[in-house]
Amino acid sequence: MSAxxxxxxxxxxxxxxxxxxPSVLELLTAARSFGAPVHGVWFGDGLEGALDxxxxxxxxxVHRVGGLGDAAHLxxxxxxxxxxxxxxxxxxALLVTSTFENKELATRVGVRTRAGVVVxxxxxxxxxxxxxxxxxxxxxxxxTRCVVTTPLAVVALxxxxxxxxxxxxxxxxxxxxxxxxxxxxxxVATLVERTERPASVRPELSEAQVVxxxxxxxxxxxxxxxxxxxxxxGAVGATRVATDEGWIGHDAxxxxxxxxxxxxxxxxxxxxxxxxxxxxxQASGTIVAVNSDPESPIFEIADFGxxxxxxxxxxxxxxxLRRLQG
Amino acid sequence: xxxxVCVKHVPDIQSDRTLGADGRVVRDGGDGTLNELDxxxxxxxxxxxxxxxxxxxxxLTVGPPDAEDAARRALQMGADAAVHVLDDAVAGSDxxxxxxxxxxxxxxxxxxxxxxxxxxxxxALDGLTSMLPVALAAELDLPALTxxxxxxxxxxxxxxxxxxxxxxxxLSAPLPALVSVTDQAxxxxxxxxxxxxxxxxxxxxxxxxADLGVDPATVGTAGAxxxxxxxxxxxxxxNRVLVTDDGTAGxxxxxxxxxxxxx
Numbered sequence: 001m002s003a004x005x006x007x008x009x010x011x012x013x014x015x016x017x018x019x020x021x022p023s024v025l026e027l028l029t030a031a032r033s034f035g036a037p038v039h040g041v042w043f044g045d046g047l048e049g050a051l052d053x054x055x056x057x058x059x060x061x062v063h064r065v066g067g068l069g070d071a072a073h074l075x076x077x078x079x080x081x082x083x084x085x086x087x088x089x090x091x092x093a094l095l096v097t098s099t100f101e102n103k104e105l106a107t108r109v110g111v112r113t114r115a116g117v118v119v120x121x122x123x124x125x126x127x128x129x130x131x132x133x134x135x136x137x138x139x140x141x142x143x144t145r146c147v148v149t150t151p152l153a154v155v156a157l158x159x160x161x162x163x164x165x166x167x168x169x170x171x172x173x174x175x176x177x178x179x180x181x182x183x184x185x186x187x188v189a190t191l192v193e194r195t196e197r198p199a200s201v202r203p204e205l206s207e208a209q210v211v212x213x214x215x216x217x218x219x220x221x222x223x224x225x226x227x228x229x230x231x232x233x234g235a236v237g238a239t240r241v242a243t244d245e246g247w248i249g250h251d252a253x254x255x256x257x258x259x260x261x262x263x264x265x266x267x268x269x270x271x272x273x274x275x276x277x278x279x280x281x282q283a284s285g286t287i288v289a290v291n292s293d294p295e296s297p298i299f300e301i302a303d304f305g306x307x308x309x310x311x312x313x314x315x316x317x318x319x320x321l322r323r324l325q326g
Numbered sequence: 327x328x329x330x331v332c333v334k335h336v337p338d339i340q341s342d343r344t345l346g347a348d349g350r351v352v353r354d355g356g357d358g359t360l361n362e363l364d365x366x367x368x369x370x371x372x373x374x375x376x377x378x379x380x381x382x383x384x385x386l387t388v389g390p391p392d393a394e395d396a397a398r399r400a401l402q403m404g405a406d407a408a409v410h411v412l413d414d415a416v417a418g419s420d421x422x423x424x425x426x427x428x429x430x431x432x433x434x435x436x437x438x439x440x441x442x443x444x445x446x447x448x449x450a451l452d453g454l455t456s457m458l459p460v461a462l463a464a465e466l467d468l469p470a471l472t473x474x475x476x477x478x479x480x481x482x483x484x485x486x487x488x489x490x491x492x493x494x495x496x497l498s499a500p501l502p503a504l505v506s507v508t509d510q511a512x513x514x515x516x517x518x519x520x521x522x523x524x525x526x527x528x529x530x531x532x533x534x535x536a537d538l539g540v541d542p543a544t545v546g547t548a549g550a551x552x553x554x555x556x557x558x559x560x561x562x563x564x565n566r567v568l569v570t571d572d573g574t575a576g577x578x579x580x581x582x583x584x585x586x587x588x589x
Contacts, residue, residue, distance in 0.1 A: 100456065104456070104460045111464040114551070116420075117457065136560065142559055143557070143558055143560050148551065188469050189471050189499040190498050192497060197493060250489050251491065301563060307568070308571025315576065320580035321583070325589075
């Protein structure tokens with residue numbers, strides 16, 4: 001790291017009430033590695049309850065955006081607000097967690113500030129004073145490295161890509177209030193209705209370290225998949241077939257049009273491994289596959305493949321793991 | 327209602343896709359196709375047009391000569407007209423430059439009669455960044471209603487339902503507006519014989535950047551804000567194990583996870 005950044009690194013602080021999302025701590029870890037002051041952007045209420053966590057992660061300043069109300073959920077007004085904060089703070093980089101909403105927000109910031117934007121990144125680093133992001137493309141079969149050549153670099157980093165670590169020394173975050181007024185003209189989308197999904201007792205799919213997923217081979221019975229996920233403390237995922245059949249909610253869909261996961265451990269049960277699904281999980285650390293069809297393409301990418309019946313293999317593994325855990 | 331639907335020609339996801347040393351998609355022709363997710367966009371445009379007599383659907387694509395295939399496919403599905411922005415200077419454009427070019431083309435289409443709705447797919451299956459709809463809406467100063475699982479137009483307003491990671495939302499906006507649809511939105515029709523025949527009689531209008539008044543220096547590789555500095559196929563996973571269940575595979579799996587410190 002020869003040349004530092006000229007301005008601070010801004011991190012979008014996604015939160016649920018007063019709890020920052022686990023992926024935010026990963027972003028803050030990456031942000032600290034740039035050697036520049038770390039700032040955060042916080043939308044709405046609850047900041048007071050999160051200040052300890054942010055101090056532990058070395059955040060020096062938090063820009064708290066108020067006045068947007070429900071519009072804070074929409075890419076255009078939220079992105080405009082973040083662009084304003086980035087400009088005021090003279091930020092050199094903006095890091096956000098790569099979710100559908102945040103990718104849109106990042107794009108909007110790019111339009112407003114002319115920043116270069118990389119989304120779905122697996123890694124980000126500062127090299128010779130420039131922000132370099134790494135991402136996998138083509139259903140996880142290729143890795144590319146992109147240099148952002150603009151004064152402000154925007155990177156959306158996938159949850160779970162890097163290990164969160166506390167700052168060497170805690171900071172004392174300064175809170176700066178930013179009041180923005182959403183543009184009152186008629187040509188904006190209005191949020192008519194928003195229903196938050198009830199929090200699952202299991203970890204968030206996109207953030208989980210362990211994912212157990214089921215496909216067509218479950219025939220709609222996810223009990224074995226859920227049992228193993230719970231023994232491993234993991235999240236439950238599914239293929240598009242399983243969600244289209246209504247066996248499980250669409251929010252569980254892993255794949256190119258669903259959630260992209262890259263957990264330390266992925267276990268696919270009754271999943272053939274169609275390219276759509278592989279695109280959403282191929283970057284996982286260790287891949288385990290259980291399928292009764294030895295010709296399933298998922299075996300081509302599995303570190304540990306089992307040709308067998310998921311309804312006997314998964315419960316046996318779950319029971320054995322429980323026994324070993326004592 | 328006049329609807330512009332943006333379509334893209336991409337390498338077939340079932341084929342072996344590669345990147346060149348410059349980090350750009352190798353397009354050696356032959357196995358390209360209409361981006362599958364754009365078929366949902368075309369379908370949505372056609373369904374919305376069918377609810378309002380006298381509507382027109384214009385398919386719009388930007389890209390090398392092959393890209394015409396995507397426009398043709400949209401015509402076969404039932405689009406009324408097609409526009410192909412074909413210009414060497416466009417190659418290597420990032421999403422923002424692509425949005426600039428598409429916006430200029432949509433304004434040109436709009437010169438012949440106002441465009442009420444712009445429809446796009448949720449993402450292209452090659453880049454899969456989902457950034458284009460937001461960038462395009464910003465260029466056109468239109469409200470963006472993205473990732474629609476359901477879309478309806480009623481009384482000069484468009485309304486969508488969308489499923490996000492942590493919430494379900496309903497958005498509404500007055501026309502004109504931009505909508506991106508997901509693969510949940512509909513089941514795209516296959517072009518039938520009649521559609522294929524009818525498409526033969528339809529012309530794909532070819533436009534250059536000069537026709538659109540876009541400065542070539544602002545697009546393509548020159549205008550890009552990011553630069554790919556490396557591209558490599560990911561290493562093949564080594565030491566892979568495949569066992570057939572002999573009644574103890576579950577135990578073996580548990581032992582494997584413990585040995586690899588994955589539990």
